[in-house]
Amino acid sequence: MKNLIILPLLAIFLVACEKSTLKITHPDDNFFLNKLKTLGTDFTVSSDGKTITANGTNYTFEKTISGLGGIYSDGKGGYMVVVPAGESAHTVTMGEAEKETLEEIIDIIGMENSGGIIGALTTTEGFKDNKNIEGLKSGLSDDKKRQLEDLIANKKLDEKNLGTYEKFPKTTT
Numbered sequence: 001m002k003n004l005i006i007l008p009l010l011a012i013f014l015v016a017c018e019k020s021t022l023k024i025t026h027p028d029d030n031f032f033l034n035k036l037k038t039l040g041t042d043f044t045v046s047s048d049g050k051t052i053t054a055n056g057t058n059y060t061f062e063k064t065i066s067g068l069g070g071i072y073s074d075g076k077g078g079y080m081v082v083v084p085a086g087e088s089a090h091t092v093t094m095g096e097a098e099k100e101t102l103e104e105i106i107d108i109i110g111m112e113n114s115g116g117i118i119g120a121l122t123t124t125e126g127f128k129d130n131k132n133i134e135g136l137k138s139g140l141s142d143d144k145k146r147q148l149e150d151l152i153a154n155k156k157l158d159e160k161n162l163g164t165y166e167k168f169p170k171t172t173t
Contacts, residue, residue, distance in 0.1 A: 052072055066114045090167050109136055
């Protein structure tokens with residue numbers, strides 16, 4: 001009698017342990033660009049979200065950060081990182097060296113872990129806030145943590161931000 005109960009349970013267990021084909025994906029560029037267009041903030045966004053005008057400067061979309069934010073270029077060595085969060089667009093205006101540093105951080109931690117970058121970029125404290133730096137290191141191997149710590153120390157990111165932070169709240173009509 002016990003065998004009659006154990007055999008069906010064993011069969012259920014074997015079926016339940018079958019290898020999953022679930023693939024984890026990240027939002028594509030359109031997720032971020034569509035979110036940005038719906039904010040109605042004080043800066044102008046083109047209909048496709050690929051160009052923005054902020055503070056009198058035109059920027060063209062370069063690439064996304066985890067599908068949650070984007071890097072825009074003014075074509076003259078200036079960059080703006082734009083992160084739509086809640087009812088606002090958070091921006092950090094930076095030069096080419098700072099943009100390259102940001103890309104180095106993404107290379108170290110991987111695009112799949114770059115959500116922490118979004119957190120650091122959407123606060124006025126940026127990377128000066130130790131909590132944001134610790135958030136970037138969570139889940140990394142010891143080697144990657146050391147690489148990140150070295151980069152932060154060499155670029156003195158614990159003493160300064162990557163650029164000038166500005167928040168554009170949603171405008172009401």
